[in-house]
Amino acid sequence: MMTSKNILYIEDDREIGEWVSTDLKERGYGVTWLTSGDRAVEEAGSCQLAILDVMLPGLDGFTVGQRLKKQYPGLPVLMLSARTSIDDKLQGLQFADDYLTKPFHPDELAARVEVLLRRSGAASSEALELKHLLVYEKENTIKNRETGEEIVLTGKQFHIFQYLLRHLGQIMTKEQIFEAVWGEPYLDGDKTLMVHIRHLREKLERDPATPEIIETIRGIGYRVRS
Secondary structure, eight states: OOOTTEEEEEOOOHHHHHHHHHHHHHTTOEEEEESSSTTHHHHHTTOSEEEEESSOSSSOHHHHHHHHHHHOTTSOEEEEESOOOHHHHHHHHTTOSEEEESSOOHHHHHHHHHHHHHHHHHTOOOOEEETTEEEETTTTEEEETTTOOBOOOOHHHHHHHHHHHHTTTSOEEHHHHHHHHHSSOOOTTOOHHHHHHHHHHHHHOSSTTSOSSEEEETTTEEEEOO
C-alpha cells in the first residue's frame, strides 16, 4: 500500500530482515519487505525509497538496484553489504545514492534513510494537476485537492497510472500497458487490465461511471487527458 513514507526493503536473511523492518516500522515508516528482487520493480511503484542487500538469491542487489533506477530514476536507493572492498562500494555507487556496510547500528541506517528522503523531497517537482487530483510523481503520492486526503493505490494500480501519466494525452493500447506493467505479452480477451482500471477509477474518479481522468478509447486502450 502507498503511504507518505513507504520503504521497499529487500533482504533474504530472515533474522536481519525482521530486525531492520521492525526498527523502521517503529520509527514510523511503512515497510514492504521482500526476500528476493523478483517483485522489486512492481512493489517500488508505491515506495519512496529502496534499501537493498547486495547478496540476494537469484538477481543480486546491484542488478535489482539498476533496474529500479531505470524504472524510477527519482527513487533513492540505499545499498547494504557485508562486503567492505572499495570495488564493491564503487560498483554500488555507480547507480545507488548511498552504501552502508554491515554490521551497522539502526540509528545510522535511520539517519541515512532520513537524509535520502529529505534530499529526494527537496528535489521534487510541483504537483501535476488533473481535475480534482494533485499528483506528486517523485514522491509517488496522489492527493484529492477537494478533500485534502491522500489516495492509496496498490503497487500495480500505481504502476498502471504512472505509465499513463508518462504518456499524458496519448492513447495507449491495452497491449502496451499490459506489457509495460506485467512484463508479459497481452493475450486477447484477458480481463486483468480492465479489472485494474475499474478499481483505479473507483479510487481516482469523482464518478467512476463517467470517468474524467482515465478515458476509455473503445477497441484500442486508454488515455489520461492533460
